[in-house]
Amino acid sequence: MRTQMATEAGRTTAPSEDRALVGPNLLAVLDGVTAKDETGCEHSVGWFADQLAAELLRFAHLGPAPALAEAIKQTRELHSGSCDLDHPDSPSATVGLVQIKNDVLRYLVLGDATVVVDTKQQLHVVSDTKTSRTAGANPTDVEHALTGEIPLHDVKRVAILSDGAARAVDLFNLFDWRKALELMAANGPDDLIRKMRAVEKEDAKAVDWPRKKVSDDATVVYLER
Numbered sequence: 001m002r003t004q005m006a007t008e009a010g011r012t013t014a015p016s017e018d019r020a021l022v023g024p025n026l027l028a029v030l031d032g033v034t035a036k037d038e039t040g041c042e043h044s045v046g047w048f049a050d051q052l053a054a055e056l057l058r059f060a061h062l063g064p065a066p067a068l069a070e071a072i073k074q075t076r077e078l079h080s081g082s083c084d085l086d087h088p089d090s091p092s093a094t095v096g097l098v099q100i101k102n103d104v105l106r107y108l109v110l111g112d113a114t115v116v117v118d119t120k121q122q123l124h125v126v127s128d129t130k131t132s133r134t135a136g137a138n139p140t141d142v143e144h145a146l147t148g149e150i151p152l153h154d155v156k157r158v159a160i161l162s163d164g165a166a167r168a169v170d171l172f173n174l175f176d177w178r179k180a181l182e183l184m185a186a187n188g189p190d191d192l193i194r195k196m197r198a199v200e201k202e203d204a205k206a207v208d209w210p211r212k213k214v215s216d217d218a219t220v221v222y223l224e225r
């Protein structure tokens, strides 16, 4: 199995709040939710995403949902003494996660991250763009995640994308998901981001494709067997 990743900040003036994770049996993309002015937390969104990513890797021996619940709990403990974690705008992140273990691929999507799994039979595209569910300060946030499993021998390719990268397909319609995977197989995931940035640049006032951020942090983890 071969894994590639690509990530690029949406702006040159601020660090990316996306995180990509490639562990021995766990792949994930986390996208820190842009902070409001007042969050009740003295840490940055980037800090939150870093802690959650590190804890996810630490609990990768668990299944995706228990691992994320434990990561949320451990991250909470890191700043429950200093910050108001009951604040409605407390830092949080969307999560797309794939775990490969015992010949099974398990996925988890919480929020508008996208997991695409290409199998011999069909293309699974999993995302939850209709809600604003995220992984925040409470382990019960995991209850809202979309999860599933696929026998590993059926899996050909997998991609995990933050919403800032998935918009290449679901907003700009540069290609469909199957073509996006073919592009990544041929040129690597950075080519998807490059092509999307070119379109964003052409529509710098967000007129042709109305969107809140002209360019968003964009991250892709791509795996092929």
Ligand SMILES: [Zn+2]
Residues within 6 Å of the ligand: 040, 041, 042, 043, 079, 082, 083
């Ligand atoms: Zn904090």
